Amino acid sequence: MIMSEKSKQHVDSCRFCWMCHHICPIGNATGQERNTARARALGISLVNREAIDLSEIMDNIFECCTCGACVHDCVTGWDPVMFTKETRLQAALEGKLPDYIMTLVSNCLETGNAYGKTETCEKLTEAIKAHSNKKDTLLLLGVDAKFMACEQALKATMVLDKTGVDFTVLENEPASGVQLDFLIGAANETKQQMADLAKTLNEFKTVVVYDPNDAKAIKQLYKEYGIEVSASIVTYTSFVAGLIREGKLEAKNSGKSVVFQDPYQLSRDLEETEEAREIIMSYAVLGEMLLNRKETVWAGNILMAQYMPEIIKKVAKRRIFNATSVGAKTIVTASVSEYVSLKAVAEETEILSLEDLILGE
Ligand code: SF4
Ligand code: SF4
Incomplete structure (x- = not known):
């Protein structure tokens, strides 16, 4: 398979250390070894050595949400997201994408969104x-x-x-x-x-x-x-x-106790962790879940729920369990995708977006 030298090096070096094994939200939800970064690397390595065909690992390649928890935790600095995305690109170039992914790709090309929607409410x-x-x-x-x-x-x-x-x-x-x-x-x-x-x-x-x-x-x-x-x-x-700091948005603290679900895109990728907390603390009392800020655990998204809905439900339920384990009754989200994912499975736990909190709903 055509792959950058850097990715090949990461694939061949990532294998046995297990240091990122416990933090994969998908692996933890399925309980399956195949979902860990190291197992994915092993599959890609077999394709690179022509022992198996690329099409044989495609489902596994699309089971990664690219949340980067493994990248963050990898003690040796390998980047499983990089080689997973390169494998997806190669599959697209070789015409080996699974049908369920091709449908989403075609929708993106035709309508600009993977869901094929053209109208909003x-x-x-x-x-x-x-x-x-x-x-x-x-x-x-x-x-x-x-x-x-x-x-x-x-x-x-x-x-x-x-x-x-x-x-x-x-x-x-x-x-x-x-x-x-x-x-x-x-x-x-x-x-x-x-x-x-x-x-x-x-x-x-x-x-x-x-x-x-x-x-x-x-x-x-x-x-x-x-x-x-x-x-x-x-x-x-x-x-x-910033608007709250400038006094342009009047905030009244309701005294409600909440925890915050850090979206990994903000906390790990953009290193933004405190702004959402500033907003929350203006309207409520903020507690913390275990594994917060850069250590956050992804709580699911809308896109992957299109082709692996049951696993995404399990992912969201596990994150709700993290919140209830510290006694939280309300989770505040800053990612609309995580909001939808959590809301879909929340039974006793209240899920609020930052906007819900600000608008008092
Ligand atoms: S990027 Fe996230 S989902 Fe993919 S292997 Fe790493 S921890 Fe698991
Ligand atoms: S990604 Fe890093 S921490 Fe995870 S198994 Fe590979 S080398 Fe180990």
């Missing part, structure tokens, strides 16, 4: 229309919020409305390319989507990115892929925390 459509005039600041909602959690997307606009900030929301928001990047890695199609969005972003002074997954892509991957962004890119959490 009525209330959000109205809110977007009300913010269609061009201002200096753009609020980028992202495809998960816009098409799969439109109530949350609407609340994201309502929070900013409360502050009196003038902002635009695009009626036809281009895709960030982050879903394609997950599915087929750094393919030309991925980079094209990213370049198209960058062109639009560069028409604004400031872009507030609602989805941490998009924020990670625009702030990190675009640079890696040579896509220039001249607009100032700000995460939604840091923007809102």
Whole structure:
């Protein structure tokens, strides 16, 4: 299989140490050795040595959520996310993607989102229309919020409305390319989507990115892929925390006890951990789960639930167990995808987004 020398080195070196074995959210949910970084490396190594065909490991390659917990914990500095994404790219180039992934890829290419959606809910459509005039600041909602959690997307606009900030929301928001990047890695199609969005972003002074997954892509991957962004890119959490600091958003602490689910894209990739906590502490009393900040455990997402729903439910349930183990009754999320994932399985535990907390719902 064609693979960069760096990835090959990481594949061949990662194997036996087990130091990242216990932190994989998928491996812990399935209890299967095949889901660990080291087992995935072994599979890729067998393909590289032509002992098995690439198609034989494809399901396993798509069982990784690329959360980077193993990268963070790897004592020897190997990067399983890098070789997993390169293997996805190679599978796409060799026409060996499984059908269930091809469907998602085709949807991304045809509609800009993996779900093949073209319309959002009525209330959000109205809110977007009300913010269609061009201002200096753009609020980028992202495809998960816009098409799969439109109530949350609407609340994201309502929070900013409360502050009196003038902002635009695009009626036809281009895709960030982050879903394609997950599915087929750094393919030309991925980079094209990213370049198209960058062109639009560069028409604004400031872009507030609602989805941490998009924020990670625009702030990190675009640079890696040579896509220039001249607009100032700000995460939604840091923007809102700033508004609270400036007194533009009046906060009243309800005294409710909550814990925060750090999205790995903010905490591990962008090293942003305190802004969401600042927001929460203005409205509630913050406790901490075990494994927080950079050690966070991914709680599932909407994209992977399209092709492995039962495992994603288990992933979310395990994270809820982490919260209830410390006596928490309410989890606050900053990632719309984790919000949906947790909400889908929460029975006694309350799941709130930061917007829910701010708007008092
Ligand atoms: S990136 Fe996350 S899901 Fe993938 S192997 Fe590492 S810890 Fe597991
Ligand atoms: S990724 Fe690192 S910590 Fe995990 S098994 Fe490989 S070498 Fe060990």
